[in-house]
Amino acid sequence: MKAARGLLGEALVPVGTLLGALALWEAATRIFRIPRFIMPAPSAILGEGWEWRYRFIHHTWVTLYETLGGFALSIAVGVPLAVLIVYSPLLRGALYPLIVLAQSVPKIAIAPVLLLVLGYGELPKMVVAFLVAFFPVVIDTATGLNATPPELLDLSRSYRASAFKTFLKVRLPMALPFIFAGAKVAITLSVIGAVVGEFVGSDKGLGYVILSSTSYWKTELAFSAMILLSLMAIVLFAAVSLVERLACPWLTPEGEA
């Protein structure tokens, strides 16, 4: 009971602040007669979004698909890459500088080239999302694999367990919390990557809606798309956090959760 009231009280402050800010915004656009292409009122944004609801389903789906594709690639490539780097000093020497180099190139600069090479569909957007998102996955996974206490490695060795068995039963599960930390960063970066890809060239997706609506001075439509993008990023982040909690229940002791 007490906890429930505490939770309600916690939610009250940010929700109240948000509603207050929206009311101020609404009032300001009316009082100062701000043109809607410069700053549309929240009500106009909501109205336009509602009109577009059926078309938005399609565009949201496209961006979600590209984001999830990029995210899946970043995990599927990033985790094995980290394993190779951790287990082989040779590969570490060979791959590490390349990965850092790939990270230091501005992804927005590569996007046009990628689209040129890979064409116009969803694939180049996924690749951009992957390029933006894979770096934290590699770094965090490698950090996690190196975080196994040396005593556990000695213990496994004293039982003459194979390196593969030690990897499966000790090092990989030990690294899971780190992998999830990387995945949480990667999922939000994937959204950014997908939108960047759409900006460069597309005829569907929320990034496309933002770009085309602003060129027609339909700022309220751009705002609705932005809100949908943010909601999508929040939901995806929460989904990864949920999977994390299911996969690593020991991270949230009962007393704290």
Next chain:
Amino acid sequence: MIRLDGVAKTYRTRKGDLVHALAETSLTVGENEFVTLVGPSGCGKSTLLKLVAGLVPVTRGEIRVRDQVVREPFPDVGFVFQQPVLLPWRSVLDNVLFSVEMLGLEPRQYRKQAGDLLELTGLAGFETKYPHELSGGMQQRVAICRALLPDPGLLLMDEPFGALDAMTREEMSLELLRIWEERRKTILFVTHSIPEAILLADRVVVMSPRPGRIARVIAVDLPRPRTMDMEFDTRFKTHSDEVRSLIFSGRKERG
């Protein structure tokens, strides 16, 4: 059971300097004997354990366990470290079963023995708990059960109670002795604590640093079973004075 013949270990650091972790050392440990290694940091106590376990190769000399030359890890060893290093995603029971699993044995056949060990260490009823739900002392008991489950002939303990508070530490020492009375094994036990070294051991190996070597081996003249009261025994005091002077004079020599 264990024979060290002129064993020495030299490491090379990353900078390329040579570190003499252990100078030529000879020691014989009998079957089911409880031997403690005591000395300041850097005297090669932990190195000695790793050498005996076959985790690191000797630079010179030879180690034999049951007349077999140690060249690599062998299955008859249980290891307990200063930190319990349990697996946080496994229940207490599954943590205990970890050792037989890593040895390539069938864990299901060891469930009953694991339960018996948990009972012996006062952890009955905690089988399904997770490490983060246990106190430090209880976690270390789980680590001891894990080491004991495959019933190794040799138990290597590297400051196993070093991270525990003083009261839990005394309790655990007596408990370890009780377990050892029930399931006899050869134990090599590294510690920083002089009273702990004397209370537990048949023989105390006093070591001194740089390079690590054995200063003296002292046979403990106290009856078993040991109790906490023995710390007030005059023989206990004689032993601890001897150990203390060995460690202390070693320091003075080097100024």
